[in-house]
Amino acid sequence: MEDTVTEAVRKQYEAYSYPPPIEDAEKFLRKWGPLTCDPKFAGIQLWPEGRPRQDLRILCAGCGSSQAPLIALNNPDCSVLGIDLSETSLAHSNRLRDRHGLANLELRQMSLLDVGELNRSFDLIICTGVLHHLPNPDAGLKALAEVLDPSGSMAIMLYGKTGRAGVYLLQDILRRLGAGQNAEGLAMARELLKFVPSHHYLISTTGKLPNDLAEDAGIVDMLLHPQDRAYSVPEIMEFVETAGLIFFGWSDNALYCADRFLSGEMLERVLALPAAEQWAVIDNLTVLNSRHDFFVRKPHNMRFLTRFDTDDFLSYVPLVRSGVRLAGDVNSLILTRASLEGEVVTPISKSDALLLEQADGKKSIAQILSHSLSTGGEPEQRTNFARAVFERMWRSGHLLFGRSNS
Ligand SMILES: C[S@@+](CC[C@H](N)C(=O)[O-])C[C@H]1O[C@@H](n2cnc3c(N)ncnc32)[C@H](O)[C@@H]1O
Structure with a gap:
């Protein structure tokens, strides 16, 4: 029932x-x-x-x-x-x-x-x-x-x-006006949208009304839903x-x-x-x-949770997410890619880039470090350098991590 x-x-x-x-x-x-x-x-x-x-x-x-x-x-x-x-x-x-x-x-x-x-x-x-x-x-x-x-x-x-704060304000107005899921309710929603000021939460982050509001079904789903949290x-x-x-x-x-x-x-x-x-x-x-x-x-x-506060991260197998590009020149390198809300741009150093070049989805971080000539210094220093770089790239979503079973 x-x-x-x-x-x-x-x-x-x-x-x-x-x-x-x-x-x-x-x-x-x-x-x-x-x-x-x-x-x-x-x-x-x-x-x-x-x-x-x-x-x-x-x-x-x-x-x-x-x-x-x-x-x-x-x-x-x-x-x-x-x-x-x-x-x-x-x-x-x-x-x-x-x-x-x-x-x-x-x-x-x-x-x-x-x-x-x-x-x-x-x-x-x-x-x-x-x-x-x-x-x-x-x-x-x-x-x-x-x-x-x-x-x-x-x-x-x-x-x-946070991103839907404006939606709930509009839903509240339409509920007060008694707008239902029908032609009249849709007309009321469309009319109301004409008065939404540009500083309203519905618009302010992107500067325009959400694309979904172009279609009846999108308006109903976003603004006239009976159950939505x-x-x-x-x-x-x-x-x-x-x-x-x-x-x-x-x-x-x-x-x-x-x-x-x-x-x-x-x-x-x-x-x-x-x-x-x-x-x-x-x-x-x-x-x-x-x-x-x-x-x-x-x-x-x-x-298997991704974490970098133990040396377990050495067994992770880093893979560059599809769409990531290395750009800039030797003096100012960046990683860049498109995300749901715009371009993600991350400045990186030349030594970061040399390490990341080896993130092929096959080698573990330990293997990368053992082959890498780029990160000189003591083993502990090398490990900590790699920890910092891979963690930063994980935070930015440019790298994904598999696990080696060996
Ligand atoms: C916004 S649509 C999302 C559809 C799809 N998951 C997508 O991402 O394209 C929500 C769907 O969930 C369905 N739905 C809502 N409550 C449900 C429930 N209790 N059991 C099964 N489907 C449900 C609705 O009928 C509707 O088709």
Whole structure:
């Protein structure tokens, strides 16, 4: 029996399927590349120790109109189950399944709260943009945790509190005006948007209205949603812990990277805090994050958490994230790449660059150091130099880390 909030959420996504359906999944992947939660893209972020198996069993929980077919198409060796409340979104997904002949994709209309009834377990669970719409998100994450294989990984996206402050102010106005999810409510929302001043939180970080507000379904999803909450960084940590899971890292550290937004004494102060505190500070300071994309796992995988405060980091296998470019000249080198909210630019020294050149996704840091002629000095000095460089590159998200089993 559906509760009234879940019924309202289902009805919304049946009337206003979101994200907007796509016609051709192949064209979409060619244009945009894989989704950031795709195991082909997020590989070592999900399993630094290597995939548990090639034929991953993947669950897209709250798959919407296209996510499950996109994952199935890009991962033909894997089986993908997409579940969603919305018949309309599933129908769009089904059309893509037929169009691309995706025999590895199964779709079911059901709540993710009931996923345990399937008596199946999954190596990868993707749940992006869904749990924050549940009346009880904790119950949702727990239901998913129960069907996650012990060596499995989960990719989650939750709304961010700081970047969505303006959204909630507008939602509040529209609620007071009695705007419903219908043509009249949409017209009211469009009319209201004309009066939003440029200094409003909805606009101030990017200088323009969010792209989603161009379409009816986007307006409904953002401004007329019956059930929607957002998270601060500490709330995410608590959310994950309450479900008995381990926070395993952000999809892109650059959005939480103290070095990008601070300098001098303030940077030193913030870097002295534990990592999760640093991320909370930067999220509060930049107010950039309207979404948080991150990975979680079961506690027994804790030994794979990235950390640099012990010499364990020497066994990490660094890999340069795709899209990172080395630019500048010998006197001022920079690493640069595009992120969700703009270019990430990190100045580096020539000795940093020589070390990073060897980050090929095959050699461990210990192997890099034993081969490297560039970092002279005593072994302890070399280790500490490498620790500082690799940690800084991890903080900026330019490097990802696998684990060597040797
Ligand atoms: C914003 S869309 C996100 C779709 C997809 N995950 C993506 O990132 O493209 C949210 C989806 O979650 C679904 N949903 C909401 N609550 C759900 C629940 N309890 N069980 C299953 N699906 C749910 C909605 O029907 C909707 O299709």
